[in-house]
Structure formats: C-alpha cells, structure tokens
Amino acid sequence: MGDFRMPSLGADMEHGKMVEWLIKPGDYVHRGDVVAVVDTDKTVMDVESFEEGVVAELLVDVGTTVPIGTPLARITQTPDDGAGQAGGRPAGPLAKAASGTAEAAVTAGAVEPAGAAAAAAQVPPPVRHLAHQLGVETAGIRGTGRHGAVTRADVEHAAAARPRPAAPAVPAAAAVHAARVPHGARVRSSPRARRLADQLGVDIGSVPGTGPDGAVTEADIQRAVSGHRAAVPAEEAPAEEAALPGAEALPPKETPPSEAQDRLSSLRRAIGALMSRSKKSIPHYYVSTTLDLRAAIAWMQQVNEQRPVASRLVPSALLLKATALAAREVPEVNGFFTDGVFRPSSSVHLGVAVALRHGGLVAPAIHDADTLALDVLMQQLRDLVSRARAGRLQRAEMADPTLTVTNLGDLGVEAVYGVIYPPQVAMVGLGKLVEQPWAHDGMLGVRPAVTATLSADHRVSDGLRGGRFLARIDELLQKPEEL
Amino acid sequence: MNEQDAREAVHTAIGQVAPDVDFDGLDEGSRLRQDLELDSLDFLRLVETINEATGVDIPERDYTAVATVKGMIDYLAARG
Numbered sequence: 001m002g003d004f005r006m007p008s009l010g011a012d013m014e015h016g017k018m019v020e021w022l023i024k025p026g027d028y029v030h031r032g033d034v035v036a037v038v039d040t041d042k043t044v045m046d047v048e049s050f051e052e053g054v055v056a057e058l059l060v061d062v063g064t065t066v067p068i069g070t071p072l073a074r075i076t077q078t079p080d081d082g083a084g085q086a087g088g089r090p091a092g093p094l095a096k097a098a099s100g101t102a103e104a105a106v107t108a109g110a111v112e113p114a115g116a117a118a119a120a121a122q123v124p125p126p127v128r129h130l131a132h133q134l135g136v137e138t139a140g141i142r143g144t145g146r147h148g149a150v151t152r153a154d155v156e157h158a159a160a161a162r163p164r165p166a167a168p169a170v171p172a173a174a175a176v177h178a179a180r181v182p183h184g185a186r187v188r189s190s191p192r193a194r195r196l197a198d199q200l201g202v203d204i205g206s207v208p209g210t211g212p213d214g215a216v217t218e219a220d221i222q223r224a225v226s227g228h229r230a231a232v233p234a235e236e237a238p239a240e241e242a243a244l245p246g247a248e249a250l251p252p253k254e255t256p257p258s259e260a261q262d263r264l265s266s267l268r269r270a271i272g273a274l275m276s277r278s279k280k281s282i283p284h285y286y287v288s289t290t291l292d293l294r295a296a297i298a299w300m301q302q303v304n305e306q307r308p309v310a311s312r313l314v315p316s317a318l319l320l321k322a323t324a325l326a327a328r329e330v331p332e333v334n335g336f337f338t339d340g341v342f343r344p345s346s347s348v349h350l351g352v353a354v355a356l357r358h359g360g361l362v363a364p365a366i367h368d369a370d371t372l373a374l375d376v377l378m379q380q381l382r383d384l385v386s387r388a389r390a391g392r393l394q395r396a397e398m399a400d401p402t403l404t405v406t407n408l409g410d411l412g413v414e415a416v417y418g419v420i421y422p423p424q425v426a427m428v429g430l431g432k433l434v435e436q437p438w439a440h441d442g443m444l445g446v447r448p449a450v451t452a453t454l455s456a457d458h459r460v461s462d463g464l465r466g467g468r469f470l471a472r473i474d475e476l477l478q479k480p481e482e483l
Numbered sequence: 484m485n486e487q488d489a490r491e492a493v494h495t496a497i498g499q500v501a502p503d504v505d506f507d508g509l510d511e512g513s514r515l516r517q518d519l520e521l522d523s524l525d526f527l528r529l530v531e532t533i534n535e536a537t538g539v540d541i542p543e544r545d546y547t548a549v550a551t552v553k554g555m556i557d558y559l560a561a562r563g
Contacts, residue, residue, distance in 0.1 A: 304543045309531045312543065314523040355522070357503050385524050410522045 002051040003071035004035065006060075009047075009398045013040045013270075017065040018072065027055045029075065034394065036072065041270035043362045044391030045398060053077035194392075260358060267360040275419045282337075282420050283458040289470040291319075291477055293433065293448045299480040316407055317378040319430055319450065319473075321483045324348045324369035324377075326472040327403050332461035333426035333454070333469050334403045342425060342460045351401025351421065352381065354388040355411070363421060364393050365401035374483050405430060415451040425457035426466075484537065484563025489556045492563075496532040497552070500525050511553040519552075537563050 006016050020037040029035055034046040056074040060066055194204060209216035296318050304312040327334040327348045335344035350369035355361050364387075366372070366380050387393055405428045406418045414434060418427030431451040438447040452473060456466045476483065484492070497504055497519070504519055515521050521529060530541050533555070539562050541549055549555040 301543055309527065309534050309540065312527060314527055316523055357501060357520075382524055382528070386528075407522075411520060412517065 002053070002075050002077065003059075004049050004051055004073040004075055006038070006066050006068045006070045006072055007047060007050075007395050007399070008068045009038065009040050009045060009395050010042070013042075013068060015065055015067045016040050018060050018062050019044060020062060021058055023055050023058075023073070025055050025057055029053065029055060038395075041266045042360065043356070043388065043393060043398075045393035045395060047395045049075065051075040051077070194390075264359045271360065274422070278419050278422050282422060282425075284420060284455050285458050285463055285466065286417055286453060286455050287463050287466045287470060288415060288417075288451055288453040289467070289474060290436075291450045291452050291474045292438065293450055293477060294438075296477045296480040297433075297448045311375065311378075313374065313378050315433055315450075316410065316430075317374060317381055318477065318480055318483060319407070319452075320350060320352065320366070320369060320381065320405060321372070321374055321377055322473045322476040323403075323405055323428055324350050324366075324372075325476050325483070326469050328370045329472055330461075330465060330469040332465050333428075333456055335425060335460075336402070336423040337425050337457060337460060338423045342457075345402040347402065349400050349402045351404030351424070352384060353404060353406035353418075354385050356389055362388050362393065362398065363401060363404045363406075364388055364397035367396075403428065415453055417453050418455045420455055420457060425460045427455045429453040429455070484539075484560055486556060486560045489537075489559035489563060492533060492537050492559060493552060493555050496529055496536060499532055500529045509552065511551070511556070513552050514550055515552065515555070516550065533559065539563050 009016065017039040018036060019039045021035070022037070023029055023033075023035045029049045029052065031050060031052045032048050035049045036047045038045060038047045053075040054077075056076045058073050060070070060072045066072070204216055207216050207220050209220055293315065297315065300313050300315065300318060327350070331344035332342075334348055335342060337343075347368050348370040349365040349367050351363040351365045353361050353363045364384055366377065366384060369377060372380065384393075384397070401421070402424065403426055404418070404421050404424060406416055407430045410430075410432060413431055415431040416429035418429045420427045429452065431453075433448055433450055435446050436449050438445050438449065452470050454466045454470055494506055497515075498506075501519060501521060513519055515526060515529070526546075530546075530549075534540050537559060539559055541558065545558070549558050
C-alpha cells in the first residue's frame with residue numbers, strides 16, 4: 001500500500017492546490033497515470049501517480065491547498081486483482097462488470113503476452129497520457145521504440161487502425177458518458193476540448209462524447225453550447241447562471257480580474273523568491289557568442305518548402321537540438337548542484353522557458369532532447385508550449401529539466417542573460433534572429449545570426465568550458481542536416 | 484473570398500491562437516509578432532489554423548507579406 005502525495009513540481013514550490021481529481025475510490029491506477037490536476041503558484045498541471053494499485057480513499061478535497069509531501073490519496077496494491085485488471089481502466093462497478101468481456105474482446109486482437117507490469121513500464125507517462133486521451137489501451141500495442149517501448153507514434157497508429165471496440169465495451173462506456181459522468185471521474189477528452197469547455201463554462205462531464213471510446217471532442221463541446229445554452233459550469237455558481245435564461249450567449253468563463261491579478265502577483269512572488277535565491281547562492285558567470293545561422297536557415301527553408309504547415313520547422317527547434325547535443329558533450333552545464341556537490345546528468349532534459357500569455361513564465365522540459373529526431377523535437381516543442389499555456393503540464397516536465405533555454409529573444413531582444421534555475425547549473429539565452437554584417441574570408445556579407453549567451457555556475461565550470469559549449473552549438477548548426 | 488470573410492477568418496484564427504487579443508481596440512496595421520506578441524510557434528499555429536479553415540496555404544517565403552493583421556487579410560482575400 002502506498003500514499004499518493006503532493007509532489008514537488010519545481011524547486012520553488014512549497015504547496016499545491018488540488019484542482020481536479022481524475023480518479024475515484026475503486027479505480028485501478030498504473031504508475032504514470034495522470035490522476036489529478038494541481039495548481040502551484042506558477043501554473044496548473046497534471047500529476048501522475050507513482051503508485052500502482054486500487055484507489056482506496058481520496059484524502060484531500062478539490063479546492064484544498066496543502067504543503068508538498070501531504071498524502072493526497074491512499075492506494076492499495078492488490079497484485080491478484082491487478083493482474084486481472086492491469087490492462088484496463090475500469091471506471092467503477094459498471095465498467096468492472098463489463099471489463100471481463102471487453103478485455104477479452106480487445107486482447108484477443110494483438111496483445112503481446114508480456115506481463116502487465118512490464119508493459120506498463122515500457123510506456124512513458126506522456127505516451128500513456130496520449131493513449132488515455134485517444135482511448136487506446138497501451139497493453140495491446142506493440143512498441144517500436146527503444147527496448148520495445150511504446151511511442152507516441154505507436155499509440156496514434158493504434159488509435160487510427162483500431163477496429164471499432166468490441167460490442168460490450170461500447171454501450172458501457174457510452175452509458176457512462178450519456179448518463180453524465182459522476183463528478184471526479186475521468187472524462188476522456190482532448191486538452192483542447194477541455195480548455196474550450198472551460199472557456200465556455202461547459203461541464204465537460206455532462207457532454208456526450210462522440211470521439212474514440214466516448215471521448216469528448218471540441219465539436220461535442222460546441223454542439224453542447226449551441227444546443228442548450230443553459231449548460232452550466234459544474235462548480236461555479238450554477239444558480240447564478242441558470243437565473244439568466246435570457247442571456248443570448250454564455251459569457252466566456254473568464255477568470256475574474258481580481259483572481260487573475262492575484263494569480264499573477266503570486267506567480268511573480270514565486271519567481272522573485274527563486275531568482276533571488278539563485279542570485280544569492282549561485283556565483284554566475286556570463287559568456288556570449290554569435291551563432292551563424294546561414295546554413296541552418298537555408299536548410300530549414302528548403303525543408304519547409306516541401307512540407308505542409310503542420311510539419312514545418314522553426315529556427316528554435318534547430319537551436320534547441322544543437323544546444324541539447326552540445327550539452328551532452330559538455331556535462332558541466334547539464335545537471336544539478338545539490339548539497340554542495342555537482343551531479344552531472346547522463347540525460348539531457350532541456351527546459352524551455354515558455355512565456356504565458358497572461359504574464360509570467362514556466363520552463364517545462366523536453367525529455368532526452370539530445371536523442372530526439374528534429375521533427376520529433378519540433379512536435380514536442382509545439383505540444384509543450386501549447387500545454388504550458390493551457391495549464392496542462394505534467395509533473396515530470398516541471399520537476400526535472402537538467403538545463404534550461406530561454407528563447408525570449410524570439411519576441412524582440414538581441415540577447416538575453418538568464419538567471420540560473422536552481423538546482424540547475426546553467427541557463428542558455430537565445431536572442432532574436434537578426435540579419436547582420438558578417439566578415440568572412442576577408443569579405444563582408446550579410447548573414448542571419450542569433451546571439452547565444454550562457455549563464456553558468458562558477459562552482460561547476462568556468463568561462464573556458466562555457467565558451468566551448470557555446471562554440472559547439474555554433475559548430476553543430478553548420479551541419480543542420482545532421483541535427 | 485471577399486475581404487469581410489478574410490477578416491473574419493483572420494480574427495477567428497487569432498482568437499484561437501491568442502485568446503487574450505482584444506479585437507475592439509485592434510489596429511489592423513498591428514504587427515502579429517511584435518504588437519500581438521505571437522512567438523514563432525504561435526505564428527506557425529496561426530498559419531496552420533488559417534490553412535485548415537480556409538484552405539489557403541501560406542508558404543514560408545510569403546511570411547513577410549502576412550506580418551500584419553491587414554497583410555494577412557489582404558493575402559487571404561486575394562487567394563481564398
């Protein structure tokens with residue numbers, strides 16, 4: 001048996017507020033399943049379970065703020081039960097009754113006879129989350145990733161290729177949705193649908209889903225709004241809304257100005273506290289170099305020319321990949337300084353500072369950025385930024401970047417000198433892309449260029465090593481086709 | 484596509500990418516990147532959203548022509 005506790009979602013987090021439970025007592029959760037939505041001072045994010053087992057009890061109510069480490073739910077490990085159920089996500093007694101046949105029908109297809117636990121371990125949380133959103137059962141997917149790990153592409157493929165679910169599963173799932181999902185139960189939906197529902201003030205649990213496995217789609221939300229404008233938010237003063245039947249359209253459920261102000265000031269406070277700690281405790285040094293992007297931009301434009309807009313690259317993707325590769329070669333900038341000791345990281349989890357449109361910023365990580373193909377990195381960057389802005393980041397993304405890149409220069413400045421985010425030991429700043437006069441071989445020409453800066457921890461490295469790191473980024477960008 | 488349709492498509496797309504933009508006070512000379520604060524990923528999403536809604540593909544070489552709200556509307560009106 002284990003407790004699911006309020007996790008630390010970043011060095012500056014002291015407490016978190018429970019925003020939404022995605023599980024309820026009786027649910028079976030895997031390690032890595034997204035089980036709750038938590039609000040820190042900085043952002044709202046999805047939190048996954050470290051435990052596997054049956055949810056015995058939820059210990060914290062929605063709306064409660066608790067310090068990190070506080071038990072949030074009790075999870076009972078029941079191996080026998082688990083072996084039978086691990087493939088599915090029974091949502092309660094109803095689904096449980098149906099799960100026998102449904103499981104049998106689904107697994108009859110193409111399930112590897114791998115143990116459920118092994119299969120679970122092979123599915124990274126983001127992929128599991130995606131599978132969950134698409135209503136795909138990961139146990140039935142043959143992984144094509146490293147060591148047979150299930151990748152995003154595998155999940156998407158499975159979702160696309162999936163035969164219509166077996167008969168017994170559908171009515172059960174549909175019935176659950178049609179009968180309005182009990183509050184607190186996981187509603188299958190895309191983040192965009194969820195966000196839209198939130199904006200329009202629609203209780204997503206009351207919307208019948210038409211997507212895979214009854215998932216609620218954006219279209220469903222829009223239909224729900226145009227169909228019956230009386231739809232009211234689940235928790236936000238339903239009486240008030242219902243009392244205005246004459247209102248021609250539901251006003252978007254904006255956060256009230258005072259709340260937005262509070263949020264912004266608490267976010268600024270959190271950033272301020274961490275940054276002053278960083279400046280006080282980390283002896284920063286700064287170096288900068290100008291990256292020649294002629295080759296990289298020319299190559300990217302050529303590639304983009306052949307592509308639909310959905311798969312085009314932006315210069316940031318190339319810069320991030322080159323940075324990640326250079327960080328692998330210069331480990332003094334990639335890792336954590338804790339308890340007086342530097343621990344280099346063997347993986348490069350590249351934190352990307354994302355400006356939130358309502359103010360402030362967060363820096364979630366792209367995991368193993370150095371090993372990702374450029375196109376994959378680009379897709380993950382887009383996904384990460386949109387989820388950061390929608391408040392759908394996950395715990396691991398916030399907690400473990402090993403080196404952070406701030407690309408604020410994208411919106412205007414030529415150079416940005418970052419403040420190191422402890423316990424990391426370096427921060428890379430990328431300025432905006434500018435055309436500048438460039439002397440080469442005794443000739444003057446014009447080249448697209450970006451100023452890259454490094455703020456690094458003098459306890460761990462010095463200017464020579466830091467300079468080497470930046471120079472390596474420049475070298476890597478001269479052969480963009482190899483990134 | 485006439486100018487009014489193009490304007491509507493552009494407004495809708497901007498609304499999706501940057502929900503905080505206030506159209507009442509919007510000057511159509513506003514630059515998407517600098518004035519509306521769309522970063523390169525936002526801009527890409529805007530181009531993608533417009534492509535999905537109108538079928539008009541804006542290749543990268545034309546990005547300078549669609550740097551402002553007005554530029555984007557004119558571009559769509561001419562090609563949609």
